Amino acid sequence: MPELAEVEYFRRQWDPGLGHRVVRVSLHARKRVFRGTNARALQRELTGTRLLSSAARGKRMLFRFSNDNWLGLHLGMTGRLEIASPNFHPQKHHHLVLFQPGRALVFRDSRQFGRVQFHHSTTAPGWWDETVPEIVSLQFTRAFLDRFLTRHSKAPIKAVLLMQSGFSGIGNWMADEILWRAKIFPARRAGELNENERARLFRAIRFVARRSLRIIGPDDLDLPRDWLIHQRWRAGGKCPRHGTILRRETIAGRTTAWCPKCQYPERSRGIPLRNL
DNA sequence: ACCCCTGTTCGGCG
DNA sequence: CCGCCGAACAGGGG
Numbered sequence: 155m156p157e158l159a160e161v162e163y164f165r166r167q168w169d170p171g172l173g174h175r176v177v178r179v180s181l182h183a184r185k186r187v188f189r190g191t192n193a194r195a196l197q198r199e200l201t202g203t204r205l206l207s208s209a210a211r212g213k214r215m216l217f218r219f220s221n222d223n224w225l226g227l228h229l230g231m232t233g234r235l236e237i238a239s240p241n242f243h244p245q246k247h248h249h250l251v252l253f254q255p256g257r258a259l260v261f262r263d264s265r266q267f268g269r270v271q272f273h274h275s276t277t278a279p280g281w282w283d284e285t286v287p288e289i290v291s292l293q294f295t296r297a298f299l300d301r302f303l304t305r306h307s308k309a310p311i312k313a314v315l316l317m318q319s320g321f322s323g324i325g326n327w328m329a330d331e332i333l334w335r336a337k338i339f340p341a342r343r344a345g346e347l348n349e350n351e352r353a354r355l356f357r358a359i360r361f362v363a364r365r366s367l368r369i370i371g372p373d374d375l376d377l378p379r380d381w382l383i384h385q386r387w388r389a390g391g392k393c394p395r396h397g398t399i400l401r402r403e404t405i406a407g408r409t410t411a412w413c414p415k416c417q418y419p420e421r422s423r424g425i426p427l428r429n430l
Numbered sequence: 431a432c433c434c435c436t437g438t439t440c441g442g443c444g
Numbered sequence: 445c446c447g448c449c450g451a452a453c454a455g456g457g458g
Contacts, residue, residue, distance in 0.1 A: 157436055186454075213437080231437055232455080247455090265454050267437055309448065318438085326436045383436095407450065409435075 156213060156229035158289070158323030159366035164235040165210045168217070168259045171237075171252070175204050176219070178253040180244050186266040187249045196272035199223050200252065205259075211288060212322030222276050230267030236260040286322050289363040299356050307345025311355075313406030314344045321359065327383050328366070330411050332358045334382045334393075339417045340405045386411035 156164060179200050183193035203219040210216075217225040227235070242258040244251050250261040250270055261270065273279035287293035302320040303311075315321050315329040324332070333340050336358035338351055347355065369376050377383055382400075385391035391400045393413035400411045 160436080228437085231435070264456060265435090265437095267453070269438090306447080313448085316437085328436080330436095387436095406448095408437095 156231075156233060157325035157328050157366075158212065158363055159370040161213050161215065161229060161323065162210050162367060163370040164229060164233075165208055165215050167235040167237055168205070168208065170257055171205045171254050171259045172207070173204065174254045174256065176200050176202065176252045176254060180248075180251040180253065181270075182249045185249050187261075187263055187268055187270050189269070191270055191272050193270075193272075195274070196225070196270070199272070199274055200225070205252075205254075211282075211284065212286070212318055213325070214282075216278070216282050222274055224273040224275070224279050224282075226269075226271035226273070226279065226281060227261060228269040228271075230263060230265065230269065232265040233261065233263035233268030236262060286319055288322055289324075289359060290367060294360070296352075296356050299359075300352065303344040303347060303352065307343060309344055310341045310406045311338060311344045311347065312340035312408070312410055315359075316406065316408070323363070324359075326408050326410075327386065328362055330386055331382050332362050334411075334413060334417065335362065337416050337418065340410045340412050382411065382413075 179197045181188070181193055181197055183197070199221070200219060200223055203221050203223050206218045206220060208215060208217045213228060215227045217227070219225065227233070238251075238258040238260050240253060240256060240258060242251065242253075242260065244260075247264045248260055248262050249266075252259040271279070271281060273281075287298060303314065306314045306317070312329055312333065315324050315332060316326070330340070332355070336351065336354040338347065338355060366377065380394040382394060385394060385400060391411065392398065393400060393416065395413070395416055398413055398415040401414050402409060402411050404410065
């Protein structure tokens, strides 16, 4: 589930714990979500600290605790953050639980593509990369987009949109939504996009990011009815513009939905795609 | 039983 | 060394 707006939604789930002390830490130290992390050090150091603040950049979250402690979380495919009662009993998939006097802060992830990181230092951890511009920021410019498309000119635009080093927080559904809105066929090579297409792409990226962030919620129910997301997974899903049946195929290794009428596959010059 | 999956990383290859 | 692609990861749900 978690892409840009959903990550922001889950980050806020722990807000009730801000300013409060962690009295106990429960975790599944040997699980994959702790790969590369010293889970025991995390457990020892965080106990007794106070949750001070949190931030999200793209799909990543950083929680700051007193005594120079930092907790990084990535939700992967199935991760979520929840609030539970102080007497919460962690189950199989509750890999990290921070108990406070009034509540428990829960990180749950069944599939474990998510990740927990820990850092003890006066400064933010090295893995908290602030060099990639957030889409909803002044640093995300047409010039940045053009440079990125040029650098990855041979890759399908769908694959390029999924690169977190360029499009912080964009995942599979957002990429399809953006390309549909910009009327660009997902298998087009990034370097082949002309000026008009790049201008449409730039606007669509910012529009989808801004609108979804404004409407944030745990699922897609509240996004505008005329967005592609409501149609893209159902059999017989239709283009919200004119009702053409959407096509679905694996592009760039990911299931991709697009409208064969308004995303002009015939302009894709020799891309072998069956049944167009 | 079998196939699908809103993410990232790594090995192979050109 | 760089960039692209497919597989692997783990488990739940249709």
